[in-house]
Amino acid sequence: MGITISAAIIIKNEERCIARCIDSLLPLFDEVVILDTGSTDNTIRIIRDYKDEKIKIFFSNWEDNFAKARNEAMKKCNCKYIFFIDADEYISSDITEFTCELKRIDEINNTRNNDAYAYSPIIKDHENNITKNIRRVFINCSEFYYFGYIHEELRRKGNKKIIDKEIKITIQHDGYKKEIIKSKDKQKRNENLNLKNLDAEPKNLRWIFFHFRDSFENLPRKKYTNHFIVK
CATH class of the missing domain: 3.90.550.10 (Spore Coat Polysaccharide Biosynthesis Protein SpsA; Chain A)
Structure with missing residues (x-):
């Protein structure tokens, strides 16, 4: 081949x-x-x-x-x-x-x-x-x-x-220009899927990082965010 x-x-x-x-x-x-x-x-x-x-x-x-x-x-x-x-x-x-x-x-x-x-x-x-x-x-x-x-x-x-x-x-x-993120509702989608990653592998630092990066302003789930802020 x-x-x-x-x-x-x-x-x-x-x-x-x-x-x-x-x-x-x-x-x-x-x-x-x-x-x-x-x-x-x-x-x-x-x-x-x-x-x-x-x-x-x-x-x-x-x-x-x-x-x-x-x-x-x-x-x-x-x-x-x-x-x-x-x-x-x-x-x-x-x-x-x-x-x-x-x-x-x-x-x-x-x-x-x-x-x-x-x-x-x-x-x-x-x-x-x-x-x-x-x-x-x-x-x-x-x-x-x-x-x-x-x-x-x-x-x-x-x-x-x-x-x-x-x-x-x-x-x-160019997919993460602000206007594109807003038009495709990427932030909400990313937040929800990041939480699924954390449910599957709660200790995986990759998923923890992306969870905070993509939803830092909202911090949608206290049981994760509070735990890792304390840590």
């Missing part, structure tokens, strides 16, 4: 930005796997207007669980590697940069334990803040899965360690 790569996107009502995302993906990826979880706007029409064989659309009910949606999308991917990207993101690296990094990923995976590595691109938001530690790229195998209702994280079966590597592929992200 050669160096092939699938882009995977979870979408719902993304007419504002889905074309921008797809336009950045088509020159770079062998397939673009899109899982729609209930769009009621023009998102699907925009996607179908491309009439490109690389684009594969699937449909699923939204169950308040981002990890479940990602895991379902993974099953639809056919390439050697999977690259998750959100609809409110787009890749700004050119094809030369992208191809070089993909070759480097493949070299690492071919010489070492290839089901242990996950790769984090450079994610730049609308205020030019940069994040380099979100796992987005990994080999397509049954070893990997996502966990978490929101702020889901990539894991390996059997609680095996993932070896993290940074890659020089840049993603631009």
Whole structure:
């Protein structure tokens, strides 16, 4: 199997930005796997207007669980590697940069334990803040899965360690502009799903952090917030 790569996107009502995302993906990826979880706007029409064989659309009910949606999308991917990207993101690296990094990923995976590595691109938001530690790229195998209702994280079966590597592929992200958060009611959604993460894993520092970060002004559940403030 050669160096092939699938882009995977979870979408719902993304007419504002889905074309921008797809336009950045088509020159770079062998397939673009899109899982729609209930769009009621023009998102699907925009996607179908491309009439490109690389684009594969699937449909699923939204169950308040981002990890479940990602895991379902993974099953639809056919390439050697999977690259998750959100609809409110787009890749700004050119094809030369992208191809070089993909070759480097493949070299690492071919010489070492290839089901242990996950790769984090450079994610730049609308205020030019940069994040380099979100796992987005990994080999397509049954070893990997996502966990978490929101702020889901990539894991390996059997609680095996993932070896993290940074890659020089840049993603631009604008989904957390204030007006977008308000229009899509992201804050309320995030608060509710963060609490589900805490119910599932109350001692996981990742979920504690995101609970406070996303709902600090409201602190909606005293049994968690009071406990951790005291600690």
